[in-house]
Amino acid sequence: MLTLPDKRLALQAYEQILEFIMNGTLKPGELLNERRLADVMNVSRTPVRDALLMLEGEGILLRLDSRRLQVKQIQIEDYLDALQIRLLLEPSVARHAAGRVPADRLADLRAKVETLRAKGHVSSDERHLVREIDDSLHGLLCEATGNPQLTAIIVSLRRRTLMFDLRSVPERLESTCDEHLAILDAVARGEGEKAAEEMTAHIAAVRSSIINRLHRR
Incomplete structure (x- = not known):
């Protein structure tokens, strides 16, 4: 696993997940798996979780319940x-x-x-x-x-x-x-x-x- 400071790791995870959404790797309506994303990006789940919260705050992800986040289908x-x-x-x-x-x-x-x-x-x-x-x-x-x-x-x-x-x-x-x-x-x-x-x-x-x-x- 990478050993960069948590904030920097979260920002890197944010940019990478955003790129996945923009290039279609993650599609509108798709549910996000925190553990799978962490494995793909070779980081711990903590920066991935922080990145997902940032994307949710920007309205790019939609929270379905306490555990599930979905790529928002933009209307x-x-x-x-x-x-x-x-x-x-x-x-x-x-x-x-x-x-x-x-x-x-x-x-x-x-x-x-x-x-x-x-x-x-x-x-x-x-x-x-x-x-x-x-x-x-x-x-x-x-x-x-x-x-x-x-x-x-x-x-x-x-x-x-x-x-x-x-x-x-x-x-x-x-x-x-x-x-x-x-x-x-x-x-x-x-x-x-x-x-x-x-x-x-x-x-x-x-x-x-x-x-x-x-x-x-």
Whole structure:
């Protein structure tokens, strides 16, 4: 077993379980087995238990009773509610970040987005790249606010809406990249209102694509 401090182990377990949920290893509705997760991650049950409590607190897991936790099946209403809050918060974050993010970090992220867009398609094994770039962009803007509480709120909301990410709408890859590039360019130029406008358009486009996909089912 690993011998890292309990808090660090819990955070590592949290990230790994979250990744299992995001990549489909743990599916919506699936019951979680604390002992099995501990064995898979080669840690004791204590950090796994702490990680599960954190995920429950974020609304990603659902408690059925004192012993059983389930991967929450996100309902479209939950998704739309979370997106509505993101629409209220993230344009303001983008506005504030304009002109405040180091140019080298923006350029590095822009290059990654352009590389991803040039691919035009990602396999199931590459989907984590899409999420990593998406997390990097939104995280970079949040970091520029210097407000860790706001950042934590947005991270939590994004994790809920990522259940409906590009795995559900793969045709959105190029559009998402274009929207990200527009946000990055506005931030790089220090154009706060334009950055807010592009962020609003991006989140609204994600919302529309999911609604359209559900209507086609």
